[in-house]
Amino acid sequence: MVGIVIVSHSCKVAEGIYDLVMQMASENDHIFPAGGLEDGSIGTDAFKIREAIEKADTGDGVAVLADLGSGIMSAEMAIEMLEDDISVRIADAPVLEGAVSAAVTSTSGASLDEVIEAAEEARTASKLS
Amino acid sequence: MSSKIYDCIEKIGNCIIGNKEFLTELDREIGDADHGINMARGFTEVLAVLPKDSDNISEVLKKTGMTLLSKVGGASGPLYGTAYMQAAKACAGKTALAPEDGKAIFEAVIAGIQKRGKAVRGEKTMLDAIIPASEAYSAAIDGGSSIGEALDAMCKAAEEGVEYTKTIIATKGRASYLGERSIGHQDPGATSATYTMQMIRDFIKG
Ligand SMILES: Nc1ncnc2c1ncn2[C@@H]1O[C@H](COP(=O)(O)OP(=O)(O)OP(=O)(O)O)[C@@H](O)[C@H]1O
Numbered sequence: 001m002v003g004i005v006i007v008s009h010s011c012k013v014a015e016g017i018y019d020l021v022m023q024m025a026s027e028n029d030h031i032f033p034a035g036g037l038e039d040g041s042i043g044t045d046a047f048k049i050r051e052a053i054e055k056a057d058t059g060d061g062v063a064v065l066a067d068l069g070s071g072i073m074s075a076e077m078a079i080e081m082l083e084d085d086i087s088v089r090i091a092d093a094p095v096l097e098g099a100v101s102a103a104v105t106s107t108s109g110a111s112l113d114e115v116i117e118a119a120e121e122a123r124t125a126s127k128l129s
Numbered sequence: 130m131s132s133k134i135y136d137c138i139e140k141i142g143n144c145i146i147g148n149k150e151f152l153t154e155l156d157r158e159i160g161d162a163d164h165g166i167n168m169a170r171g172f173t174e175v176l177a178v179l180p181k182d183s184d185n186i187s188e189v190l191k192k193t194g195m196t197l198l199s200k201v202g203g204a205s206g207p208l209y210g211t212a213y214m215q216a217a218k219a220c221a222g223k224t225a226l227a228p229e230d231g232k233a234i235f236e237a238v239i240a241g242i243q244k245r246g247k248a249v250r251g252e253k254t255m256l257d258a259i260i261p262a263s264e265a266y267s268a269a270i271d272g273g274s275s276i277g278e279a280l281d282a283m284c285k286a287a288e289e290g291v292e293y294t295k296t297i298i299a300t301k302g303r304a305s306y307l308g309e310r311s312i313g314h315q316d317p318g319a320t321s322a323t324y325t326m327q328m329i330r331d332f333i334k335g
């Protein structure tokens with residue numbers, strides 16, 4: 001099953017999204033939040049993200065959903081620092097909606113590319129029509 | 130006794146930590162009011178973990194970069210982290226640095242920051258201080274100036290770069306959310322980068 005890592009500047013946001021996602025993907029235990037810094041401050045931490053990616057991987061790869069600004073940069077650094085050979089992709093998608101789509105798709109047994117595609121569709125989905 | 134490279138990083142760190150409030154104020158105007166806090170947190174840890182007596186320039190720079198990467202938290206974490214790690218690569222195997230090495234370090238640092246942040250000159254970022262500073266330094270060295278003159282030219286260009294950031298719209302980073310309202314404010318990252326270069330100059334000139 002494709003793993004999912006939820007990156008946010010805020011530990012509460014990452015865990016909150018995780019809670020929402022798990023309502024729809026309760027049987028998926030390869031989803032991990034990676035929010036905030038070690039001391040609880042707001043920010044993103046490449047090492048924390050790397051650890052989450054390593055935990056999330058089962059061999060099928062990991063999709064990363066990230067929020068603003070340095071979320072992406074820290075995720076990219078985390079990927080470059082991986083010691084194991086894990087296929088990881090960052091979704092170009094809003095973190096909450098993208099994480100929900102990714103989780104549901106991953107739970108259905110889809111591939112990493114399909115999970116990323118599902119997450120990225122969340123970017124263009126209209127909420128009002 | 131502490132090594133020269135440690136002393137230099139310590140000087141940079143103390144300057145950044147000393148300007149924590151000001152850097153945060155700048156970021157309050159056009160960002161999320163944390164640049165000084167982020168950088169001070171990073172350098173406080175750097176000063177705590179760096180080996181004082183190691184004169185392995187590359188190793189000390191790498192450790193500085195890794196520590197900033199893990200502790201800074203904002204965009205400046207991966208960016209300065211990458212900058213110091215690229216500088217470390219450019220210094221690999223060296224126990225002393227010559228004026229020419231400064232050019233290679235600048236090149237590596239700028240390439241690293243651009244790869245990481247995908248910004249170019251003119252987007253109101255730290256690059257608007259670093260790129261002109263690099264050009265001024267290299268031109269001075271190539272033109273036969275002394276290292277002191279080259280470092281002065283570097284800092285002057287960086288300071289002008291910070292002034293220039295007041296006149297442009299941010300198109301990268303948090304400040305880009307403000308669009309035109311970012312005009313009139315100097316970029317926090319360009320400011321901390323300029324402090325860094327000023328401290329390097331002061332350190333080398335003694
Ligand atoms: N893509 C980029 N390329 C180069 N420099 C950048 C980029 N994004 C931000 N910066 C620099 O980083 C500085 C802001 O650093 P700071 O520590 O406040 O991070 P931040 O913007 O709050 O991070 P985050 O993205 O996590 O919110 C800016 O003033 C700018 O100089």
Ligand SMILES: [Mg+2]
Binds near residue numbers: 162203
């Ligand atoms: Mg900030």
